[in-house]
Amino acid sequence: MSDTPEYEAPDHVGNPLVHLVRRYARPYGARYAVAIVGTALAQVPQRVPALVVGVALDAILLSSASYSLPLVPDGVIPTTTEGQVTFTVGLLVAAFALDGALSWLSGRVAGTARLRTLHDVRVDTFDALVGREMDFFDRRQTGDVMSVLNNDVSNLNGFGNNAVQGLRFVTQIAVAFAFMATLHVRLAALLLVLPVGLALLGRWYTTRVEPVYEDVRESVGRINARLEDSIDGIATVKSFAREDRERDAVAGASREYRDRNWSVIRLRLIFNYSSWSVSSFSFVGLFAIGAYINLNGAPPVLGHSLTAGTLLTFLLYSKSFYGPIRQLMLDVLDSYENALASSKRIVAVLETDRQANETGADLDVREGRIEYDDVSFSYESSDEQQLTDVSFTAEPGSLVGIVGPTGAGKSTITKLLFRFYEADAGSVAVDGRDVTDVSPRSLRDHLGYVSQDPFLFYGTIRQNIGYAVDDPDDEEIEHAARLAGAHEFVTGLDDGYDTQVGERGESLSGGQRQRVAIARALLREPEILVLDEATSHVDNETERQIQESIDALAGERTTLAIAHRLSTVRNADRIVVVDDGRVVEQGSHEELLERDGLYADLWRVQVGDTDAVSEAFLQRARAEDRPSERIESAVDGEVSR
Numbered sequence: 001m002s003d004t005p006e007y008e009a010p011d012h013v014g015n016p017l018v019h020l021v022r023r024y025a026r027p028y029g030a031r032y033a034v035a036i037v038g039t040a041l042a043q044v045p046q047r048v049p050a051l052v053v054g055v056a057l058d059a060i061l062l063s064s065a066s067y068s069l070p071l072v073p074d075g076v077i078p079t080t081t082e083g084q085v086t087f088t089v090g091l092l093v094a095a096f097a098l099d100g101a102l103s104w105l106s107g108r109v110a111g112t113a114r115l116r117t118l119h120d121v122r123v124d125t126f127d128a129l130v131g132r133e134m135d136f137f138d139r140r141q142t143g144d145v146m147s148v149l150n151n152d153v154s155n156l157n158g159f160g161n162n163a164v165q166g167l168r169f170v171t172q173i174a175v176a177f178a179f180m181a182t183l184h185v186r187l188a189a190l191l192l193v194l195p196v197g198l199a200l201l202g203r204w205y206t207t208r209v210e211p212v213y214e215d216v217r218e219s220v221g222r223i224n225a226r227l228e229d230s231i232d233g234i235a236t237v238k239s240f241a242r243e244d245r246e247r248d249a250v251a252g253a254s255r256e257y258r259d260r261n262w263s264v265i266r267l268r269l270i271f272n273y274s275s276w277s278v279s280s281f282s283f284v285g286l287f288a289i290g291a292y293i294n295l296n297g298a299p300p301v302l303g304h305s306l307t308a309g310t311l312l313t314f315l316l317y318s319k320s321f322y323g324p325i326r327q328l329m330l331d332v333l334d335s336y337e338n339a340l341a342s343s344k345r346i347v348a349v350l351e352t353d354r355q356a357n358e359t360g361a362d363l364d365v366r367e368g369r370i371e372y373d374d375v376s377f378s379y380e381s382s383d384e385q386q387l388t389d390v391s392f393t394a395e396p397g398s399l400v401g402i403v404g405p406t407g408a409g410k411s412t413i414t415k416l417l418f419r420f421y422e423a424d425a426g427s428v429a430v431d432g433r434d435v436t437d438v439s440p441r442s443l444r445d446h447l448g449y450v451s452q453d454p455f456l457f458y459g460t461i462r463q464n465i466g467y468a469v470d471d472p473d474d475e476e477i478e479h480a481a482r483l484a485g486a487h488e489f490v491t492g493l494d495d496g497y498d499t500q501v502g503e504r505g506e507s508l509s510g511g512q513r514q515r516v517a518i519a520r521a522l523l524r525e526p527e528i529l530v531l532d533e534a535t536s537h538v539d540n541e542t543e544r545q546i547q548e549s550i551d552a553l554a555g556e557r558t559t560l561a562i563a564h565r566l567s568t569v570r571n572a573d574r575i576v577v578v579d580d581g582r583v584v585e586q587g588s589h590e591e592l593l594e595r596d597g598l599y600a601d602l603w604r605v606q607v608g609d610t611d612a613v614s615e616a617f618l619q620r621a622r623a624e625d626r627p628s629e630r631i632e633s634a635v636d637g638e639v640s641r
């Protein structure tokens with residue numbers, strides 16, 4: 001399996017995660033602001049119980065100090081023990097209720113804002129993805145591309161969740177510190193030494209974990225690509241009884257994922273354990289120092305003494321001080337690193353030179369003349385030149401057949417007409433307009449295409465034919481199906497046009513799928529029709545039917561028909577013979593037979609007249625590593641037509 005290229009965010013994007021947040025979180029800024037303020041405010045009632053319990057312990061249970069609370073006027077506080085107990089319970093209930101209400105509100109607002117943001121990211125990423133040039137897809141596996149939309153966007157969701165959590169931790173730490181400082185400022189200051197240690201640990205962790213997370217994201221893409229390949233090719237896997245091999249391949253990808261993930265877990269464990277040790281020892285240290293001051297009075301450097309209740313409050317606060325710092329370092333930084341790796345991939349899809357579908361002038365097809373003028377082309381992913389100086393013209397309304405041996409470049413020629421790729425030299429023009437000057441969308445609006453391996457979407461036959469246009473009515477669909485020779489077999493199916501077809505049209509035969517695809521192309525009534533071996537799967541009778549339809553249609557629209565069965569294009573106005581990326585002959589069937597060149601040999605092979613095939617042709621067939629089926633069978637004398 002070849003490695004798919006990495007996803008690189010373009011240079012103008014600094015931090016890809018910040019870039020995404022700026023672009024996608026901003027529209028929901030008001031919601032995020034409410035969530036942030038709500039989360040911050042909730043920290044105040046959350047810190048109240050520990051304070052109140054400490055004061056109540058000293059005042060009610062130990063009777064060692066008077067009942068007094070910061071910011072609460074003494075006049076409000078009851079003087080009797082019963083009154084103070086009731087007052088304490090009331091304060092605790094109020095604090096919990098306020099905390100609950102604020103947390104619920106901010107959780108709800110943050111949740112909806114986060115989901116909306118992610119929805120926008122997902123939809124925009126998909127939009128950018130389908131707008132990418134074909135070359136982008138040629139070089140990548142479907143599963144890997146899908147993992148950007150699924151796993152990477154989900155990682156952002158995880159980060160969104162943790163970011164809210166992180167915000168809570170930050171305010172929790174700040175509020176806990178403020179409360180501690182009001183109780184005993186010097187002891188609180190002493191506690192600050194420890195977060196510095198934890199921060200240094202956190203720094204160590206993030207620098208190590210960042211590259212590992214990028215590797216993990218890549219292996220998720222690889223696993224998905226592997227799975228997609230095996231499931232997509234399940235018929236081939238089973239026919240070769242290669243299930244074990246697929247299992248091994250998936251196991252290999254999964255092992256890589258497991259090992260890389262283990263590196264993350266190992267780092268997490270080291271960080272987790274050391275930060276846990278730091279905070280546990282500091283808790284013990286705090287108790288020891290606090291108890292010492294309580295019993296012996298404070299040394300000058302620590303200022304004043306402290307009561308047992310204050311020590312208890314301090315210890316409780318220290319829990320909401322160290323815990324969040326550790327969590328902040330671990331979960332929040334962790335999901336930040338993970339999301340950073342994911343956002344790099346998302347931004348790479350979202351931001352790099354996507355083909356602008358809408359840019360360029362609109363194409364106005366008046367006649368439908370197609371002209372290839374000295375076109376040369378090579379695929380970006382290939383070192384070889386696939387087309388060299390290809391020139392031919394399809395007159396308006398004519399049928400032009402394109403024939404030639406396997407791999408000659410026939411499909412490539414038509415892909416340039418659709419501007420799936422652009423010619424390196426020369427031009428492809430429709431009615432004198434270079435296709436690179438018009439917007440791809442307007443160009444394709446005028447073109448109909450039936451590929452070698454037509455793709456049927458999951459849905460009914462009606463939906464598949466109707467896919468070509470917006471809101472087609474049943475009559476139009478039926479008319480197109482009749483023209484494509486599909487109506488008869490469709491009405492013979494139990495559910496007729498409502499028959500459900502699989503993702504790859506698995507429940508239909510190859511010929512039936514092809515006819516559905518032809519109907520889909522015809523429904524659009526394109527001015528120009530491209531049929532890529534559209535009759536390769538069909539039987540002779542169906543071929544004749546389609547043939548008739550094509551002949552009938554050809555008068556109305558310019559048609560390029562790539563054919564292996566030369567009989568399909570026998571009646572074509574012009575036949576272009578392609579060999580090794582060059583046009584070697586062109587003319588009508590009769591003219592080409594007269595010429596006695598490559599076409600004449602191909603024709604003889606097809607009609608089974610192998611004795612008459614030229615020696616040069618036979619030598620060439622034998623010299624090829626993998627002679628095409630037809631040449632092989634021709635040499636074996638198996639061709640019946």
Ligand SMILES: Nc1ncnc2c1ncn2[C@@H]1O[C@H](COP(=O)(O)OP(=O)(O)OP(=O)(O)O)[C@@H](O)[C@H]1O
Pocket residue numbers: 138379381382386404405406407408409410411412413452
């Ligand atoms: N996306 C691609 N990236 C790189 N090379 C490609 C790509 N598609 C086709 N090729 C190469 O370009 C050459 C021409 O391919 P093309 O599909 O145009 O041939 P063809 O004449 O239509 O063949 P066939 O009759 O077998 O369908 C082949 O060598 C093929 O390997």
